[in-house]
Amino acid sequence: MASVTLSEVRKAYSGFEVIHGIDLEVQSGEFLVLVGPSGCGKSTLLRMIAGLEDITDGTVSIGDRVVNDLPASQRNLSMVFQSYALYPHMTVRKNLAFGLSNLRMPKDEIARRVADAARILRIEELLERKPRQLSGGQKQRVAIGRAIVREPQLFLFDEPLSNLDAELRVQMRVELASLYNRLGTTMIYVTHDQTEAMTMATRIAVLNKGNLEQVGTPYELYNHPRNLFVASFIGSPKMNLLTGQATGQGIDLSGIGRLPTRVAADGAVTVGIRPEHLALDGSGDIAMDGTITLVEYLGSEIFVYVDLADGHNLLAQAPGNAQFKRGDKVRLGFKANDAHLFDAAGNRIEAKA
């Protein structure tokens, strides 16, 4: 197990900077998920930690050693790739053993580790097959097996589940989580899927356009997003956003009414409210009239899309047994306490008591 420290890490491709100085501390034994929209630099960051990508500026340390100039194979880490990257001409057994034999490990030690990994991942009966004879889930297991036989101090995952179908993805998510509990090794996991991030992470690092927006536990990110980007990126369905003007008496939401919440400074604010906090019976500290444009039925819950008179579109969540249909007039409401407030620059502000 090892900690990973990034300090002032930058990456530029022929002068064009894509990662703008990231500081991040990954604690030993932590499951850290790097999440962000595509093109935010999360994979690049992971590949810099792996040693597959040069570091333009700043330092990457694994344990207490700066690894900037250390080749990937000497960083004592394993990586699972999005496409699995199994060697197509080798059997599963050879795929697992390849890295170990490059380390000139004794044959019986290799055999022991391959057998252990195969047992943990339940791929024992697949050892003599070639990758093309495996299903997606099996390939995924072999790819993970190839990572764990090395018994590294750090695991890196680059969107490992994105090639699987939805059902298998959920299953592999559970297996990865239990593998983490079993090995306790430091893991850094890249995904664009915030459900994966929320369910597996000890802590999540949210990236956007090469900047680190927030690092925190899933609970912190969901309940105390530091800025508008994190607020709207974390949470599915998305947070509703309303624009307003803060005055001494409260926040005037244009065309809706006044939210009795006072903030330190007057000026433009954005009020965010999660769909599950929008009541469809008009209860709460503010009420808004609207018309239902779409109802999505998910079984245990429904998503109700509402057009407000002033043109805002809001999304509310209700229990699955609620009776709503398109065209219904509804009155939405929410409690001032549930609202997230952001200033004109998009940073979180707290309400005055």
Place this chain on the structure above:
Amino acid sequence: MTATAMPATTAEIARAYREERARRAKRAGLLKHVFLILTSLIMVYPLLWMLSASFKPDNQIFGSLSLWPSTFEWQNYWEGWNALPVSFTTFFWNSTVVTVLSVIGNVISCSFAAYAFARLEFSGKTIWFALMMMTLMIPYHVVLIPQYILFLNLGWVDTYLPLIVPRFLAGDAFFIFLMIQFFRQLPRELDEAAMIDGCSPFKIYWAIIMPLSLPAMATAAIFSFIWTWEDFLGPLVYLNDMQDYTVPLALRSFISTDGVSQYGPMFAMSILSILPILLFFIIFQRLIIRGIAMSGLK
């Protein structure tokens, strides 16, 4: 279906359509095959003519139109083998040495160069690549004389070195380009996985890229074999002693300057000279097929 039929069941309608489709497919198939067989006959006619000529006595070769020899002159083969001052055993051996070494040289050196272009970073890569591609556009005959002078100064004329050494120096841009294209479609994540697994760039080439590129290697080997085996100009320029002749040069020697040519034995030897190519192709085309079956990484 006939118009008088009772309202047909779905099964009957489906069967009628099925049968109609099968009939149409059969007719189209027949037409296609007649056409293909006719064109194939035109294509292989010269080969058949040569095969038949190799069995005919000299006076019948240009005299009779029949493809089927009236008598089979097997001795064309025995005579042909020893018709020249040097036996064909020597010529086939010479050709084999030159060809095998050329194929090995081409496959190894061109795949090295291709790996460098496809995967490694080095300064001036695009310029080198452009230069390499430009050599594709220069006809062999243009460089023939400068090359001859070069090899003459090196003292290599009358040896096989001018025919073999350039093959080990990645001289054939066509093969390099072919392999670059093939290497490029191998996912880079394989290289990266191998890097993490502790491979040097050479080990990545040797353990990952090379085994996955058998189809490209086989293609290069086949073409390299055919082109070297049947190369006439190269040996003609560099080899003067009949003891060193390759098969194509030896075949040319049948047409003697004094006007008396032995056509029967020449055609017999021509037939023998294409057998190695056929054999080589049959062996290596399996690799091409196996290589195609190996794709499908995801």
